[in-house]
Amino acid sequence: MKIAPSILSADISNLGRDVKRVEQAGADYLHIDVMDGNFVPNLSFGANVVQRLRGQSDLTFDVHLMVEHPEKWISEFAAAGADIIGVHYEATPHIHRALRMIHEAGKKAELVICPGTSVAMITDLLSDVDQVLVMTVDPGFGGQHFLPSMTHKIKQLAEIKAQEGFAFEIEVDGGINDQTIAQCKQAGATIAVAGSFVYNHETPAIQIQKLKAV
Ligand code: DX5
Numbered sequence: 001m002k003i004a005p006s007i008l009s010a011d012i013s014n015l016g017r018d019v020k021r022v023e024q025a026g027a028d029y030l031h032i033d034v035m036d037g038n039f040v041p042n043l044s045f046g047a048n049v050v051q052r053l054r055g056q057s058d059l060t061f062d063v064h065l066m067v068e069h070p071e072k073w074i075s076e077f078a079a080a081g082a083d084i085i086g087v088h089y090e091a092t093p094h095i096h097r098a099l100r101m102i103h104e105a106g107k108k109a110e111l112v113i114c115p116g117t118s119v120a121m122i123t124d125l126l127s128d129v130d131q132v133l134v135m136t137v138d139p140g141f142g143g144q145h146f147l148p149s150m151t152h153k154i155k156q157l158a159e160i161k162a163q164e165g166f167a168f169e170i171e172v173d174g175g176i177n178d179q180t181i182a183q184c185k186q187a188g189a190t191i192a193v194a195g196s197f198v199y200n201h202e203t204p205a206i207q208i209q210k211l212k213a214v
Pocket residue numbers: 006008009031033064137138139140141142143144173174175176193194195196197
C-alpha cells in the first residue's frame with residue numbers, strides 16, 4: 001500500500017525536518033489536514049503552510065480539507081501546491097461542483113466520507129473522482145481509535161470499482177497502525193494515512209517500514 005504520513009502529529013516547531021524524514025523514509029504522499037473549527041472541532045493549517053512546504057518537498061501533497069463549504073478554498077490550496085484535494089461529502093450541498101472545481105484547477109479530486117456516511121450516498125459521484133477517502137474515525141484529531149465497522153465500506157467501494165472498471169484509489173484515514181492497516185488492505189484500500197503511528201515514535205522511518213511490510 002501507499003503510505004501517507006499525516007503532519008498533524010509532526011513536531012510543528014520542526015515541520016520541515018519532519019517532512020524530510022518521512023520523504024527520505026519512502027513515504028508516497030504527504031497528508032496535510034486542514035481544519036476550520038466549524039466542520040470539525042479543531043484548527044490546524046492554512047494554505048501558507050502548504051506553500052512553504054511545497055518549496056521543500058517533492059512528495060505528492062494530499063490535502064484533506066475538513067472545512068465547511070470547501071469550494072471557497074479550493075483555488076487557494078491548488079495555487080499553494082496541493083496535488084490532491086479532498087473534500088467532504090458532508091461539507092457542502094454542492095459536492096459535485098466542488099469536485100469539478102478541483103479538476104478545473106488541474107488537481108486530483110478526492111471525495112471524503114465520515115463514518116456516518118454510507119457508500120450508497122456517493123455511488124453517483126464515483127465516475128468523477130480520482131480518490132475516495134474512507135474516514136475510519138470521526139475527523140478532527142489525531143490519535144483516535146480505528147473503527148473496524150468501516151472496513152465494509154472499503155469492500156463495497158472495491159466491488160464497485162471492479163464492476164464498473166473505475167480507477168479511483170481507496171484511501172483510509174484514522175487510527176491506522178501496523179495491525180489495523182492489514183484489515184484495510186485486505187478489504188481493498190490502496191493508500192493509508194498514518195499520523196500518530198508514524199510521528200509519535202523517535203524514528204518515523206521504522207514506523208513507515210512496518211506499515212509497508214504489511
Ligand atoms: C483526523 C485526520 C487524520 C489524522 C490521523 O481528523 O484526518 O489525518 O491526522 O491521525 P492518526 O493516524 O493518529 O489517527
